[in-house]
Amino acid sequence: MSSTTEPAPGPGPRHAPPAPAAEAVVDLDAVRHNTRHLSGLAARSGAETMVVVKADGYGHGAAAVARAALSAGATRLGVATLEEALALRSAGVGAPLLSWLHLPDADFAAAVAAGVELSVSSRVHLAAVLAGARSAGRPVRLHLKADTGLSRNGCPPGEWPGLLDDVADGVAAGACEVAAVWSHLAAADEPGQPAVDSQAARLAAAVAAARDRGFTPQRHLCNSAGLMTRPDLHLDVVRPGIAVYGLDPLVPPAESPLRPAMTLRGRVALTKTVAAGEGVSYGHEWVAREPRALALVPLGYADGVPRRLNDRGRMRVRIAGTVRPVAGRVCMDQFVVDCGRPGALDVAIGDPVELFGTGDAGGPTAQEWADELGTIHYEIVTGVRGRVRRTVTEGSA
Template sequence: MRAETVGVGCDDAAVPESEPGSPGPRAEAVVDLDAVRHNVGLLSGAAAASGAATMAVVKADGYGHGAAAVGRAALSAGAGWLGVATLEEALDLRAAGITGPVLCWLHVPDEEFAPAVAAGVDLSVSSRDHLAAVLAGAARAGRPARLHLKADTGLGRNGAPPAEWPGLVEDAVAAAADGRAEVVGVWSHLAQADEPSHPTQDVQAAALADAVRHVRDRGIDPIRHLANSAATMTRPDLHLDLVRPGIAVYGLDPIAQPEVSPLRPAMTLRGRVALVKRVPAGHGVSYGHEWTSPGPAVLALVPLGYADGVPRRMNNGGRMRVRLHDEIRPVVGRVCMDQVVVDCGDLDVRAGDTVELFGTGAGGGPTAREWADEIGTIHYEIVTGVHGRRVRRTVLGEHTADRAAVPGGARA
């Protein structure tokens, strides 16, 4: 299995591998693309059973996992589309050689849309002014824009509200009639899909159906998409023509408390011990001396901190655990900008040993969900927070086949 290492937050250009037997990075996020393929295979299989295609969402640099590498793996595993938030993210995928359908949905109207239109990127629009800016970019690009009209069906974020929907549709239909645009899709975003039986899902589905009907009445038959990760996994009736899983692609279950998840987490965050020391009883550790050793202790210094994505609140009360020599050991003292301290107990620990901060959870090891639960957030925030050039991204399982653009999609 081939591994590449890149700086987290950088692109996926190849970096020479370490020489055999050489020490690994002092801090790294290991991304398992075979786990991504497994997850996308499950998600796309569920969608296909409903007659829907799959868009793997790779915004925010693939939720911290690497957008291009994850995108290639997802396309090879059954996804037909990729989804991103920003124009830069979309163009980065094109620069990486990915030519299949890409939807980009979060812009401000004064951005330059011509390069994205020229690159064949589908663009979401939520207002008449927004549409006008995209059409101006299309004119500069010399080709029609591919549009997805977004309706606000109840989330209250992006999307045209019902009162503004007819005007947006009128302008889009006019642009399609004179060759300036193609209306590809109509879509929206669920507010409470992590609660499968919540009534808002049915309300939003009905609102989207009304929005689609308005477009169809004007002679256009767009693809419809609404389902995110949670709805892809729990609400086949909401799959429509295309599903858009995000967090589930990376193996993190969107359902609040799944008994057993079929997903495989793709990221493991680990570091190497920088220093081992013995301290006497009563010795304070880290800022504020919030923890003092109850007896003689062996401590290991690990060079990752809140500047690298370890939340500062993680060790408020000594709740943070790591895996060291296949044992679960506590972090003691405050999380600092650059480092944490581990109480090693009776373990024989040496500088250079590997410490797993979170991973798959195998053998009771810490997970991104556990971190999130400890500090009252969501695992999305944990994995996307792993960033910066100090944390190396090691990509496992990037096959040659993934590097080819994979065409396809829902009536793309």
Template sequence: MTAARVEAVVDLAALRHNVALLAGLAGRSGASTMAVVKADGYGHGAVPVARAALDAGAAWLGVCTLEEAAELRAGGIGAPVLSWLHVPDEDMTAAVATAVDLGVASPRDLAAAAGAARAAGRPARVHLKIDTGLSRNGCPPHDWGALLDAVAGLVEEGVVEPVAVWSHLAHADDPSHPTLDRQAARLDDAHRAATARLGRPLLAHLANSAATLTRPDLHRDLVRPGIAVYGLDPVEGPGGSGHDLRPAMTFRSRVALVKTVAAGEGVSYGHTWTTPGPRALALVPAGYADGVPRLLGSSGRFAVGIGGVRRPVVGRVCMDQVVVDLGPADEPHGVAEGDEVVLFGPGDGGLPTAAEWAELLGTIHYEVVTGVGGRPRLSRATTGVTQATDGVNPSRTW
């Protein structure tokens, strides 16, 4: 079998280590753990990640969309799943029928959940989301009472089963930021109002990865770690969170071609780099269509690992390829066609990491790992008929 030209290798042992660490921290506070596997498990593969997370101590799974929840159920996963972001006119019937919990942030969400429950012939389990200060998804505090009244009516009808009150933090990557305590207090107020109005105990959940790692006082009944599941530290600054997280993804390719180029030759589009002398170059068949951002090529510090050695990428990142400088043409470099190229990984031996890419790009490592796997499935509408076309995705290996 021919090896993949571009490949994301996911270390499930590292992922299980991370989840066990997170679940252990949550357990000390009496909380359960929801592993967030949205966006195809942050690019790591939702179903394998979900299974590994459950094996390692997670009790719940979290996703963004109903399609993501359906993928888990189709993969044979029966654990509790919460899907939390819904668009107008979305049919929730299949989700209710397969016992997927639904985030409810508005009367529209609630009405859709109730309609799905009637169609499915079973109550919709809902987590009521209060906006505590992120000003994104969530019910505004001034509408909370009306939402609870509507929920109470649907509980009496037997079509809605409220499970939890929850919210999301805005500044958890800075554990001492004053908004964390303010948001927690607002969540507690909303939770008290809900339990009083609905006359039943409800779970409360607020903590994301950073709060799970650094703020046990915010764990409540359930924590929702995302990026930390994948071994990437959400806390900024020296030392990060201080916990032993292990990056689970290695993004790699292979050397497609080794060649020598004369002095003074421009390399790649726009000739942004010119050979200072006769050079040996390696061609790597991975580019921005595969998840290597084009902006990396302008940083001047973008490197890859070949044979355990950091080697600089020169010139612009192309759609399908990058060029690596192996040094003077008359000096041995030890690189051969077919050799493995580590684009990023756990950082062993000082090789590149997703966090390094994020620093070069001025972004966060969340975006880096979820960006792996371009060349996506496309849907094109032609004269009213939608045709799906599979692209050539980088493979994933577990």
């Protein structure tokens, strides 16, 4: 997604440019609201808040979200890749920053030079990171990731002592220091799941082994769901991700204290009336039973509106202040809205169409899309792409 730009000044009157055909509006005030709520929960346990802004801030814009979160109580930031970390540094974001998912043949020197803290999960990765530190001419702050049961990234228990041996050698050589020992929860969004306590116990054992070597690491384990349900596991740092963007990992939007930050919208490109018996979109899965007014919206699966979203005919959008169904299949570049009987709804070319947003007044939400598709709202907001322009605002969308 690209960012909006102001038109160049010139002679004569200036007119506001037309609204984009496809737009993701990101409400930074909602980001700040959510961060204040989440960091407040963490502060009660004495924990810092590391806001996760990987995947370009879950599709919301990493630099803008980072600044908003830091102004609202976050003290640290987290990303997955070196490229994401260096992009934030290039954007002038100087807060403590952790990057955690790398191949061992990456060039770590630039990240170390930029003060990026790096996670390691194996002796091979550690060796590459230490080589980068030597090349950068400064020690690297390490977050040692333990595999506590998610079985993705992280050092298995049997390999943990060897990793600590190599870290101790790196510390003695002045190439690194141990900032933290950490892990990631597999099922925190399922309250009462015994795996959560099992993972916490395994992390405690990994921390104890690190302390036995003389290290004094911080500890972090909780993602958004863990932060919201397990204050006993806040430890030293929490890492909220999806909740910062107002998408609750636990409860429906109407019951959540969080405010969704993204509203996806388009504009009507064409209106028409079709007679009874006329089919709409590929395959004619939708056929008008009586004369119907239709509106064409130029977004499709190339822009992050999944083709499967209307398989069962339950996709809804808000148009002319009313929630209306989509007629027929979502196409690569467009879909059609059933506006009812001719004249029943006052819809004109250029009118805004809300695909998902805050859910106010019954409007569609990213959670509803996820429910319809059998997925999670993370996938919905990070999937917005293609020709969608991102517009960042300081107030409600």
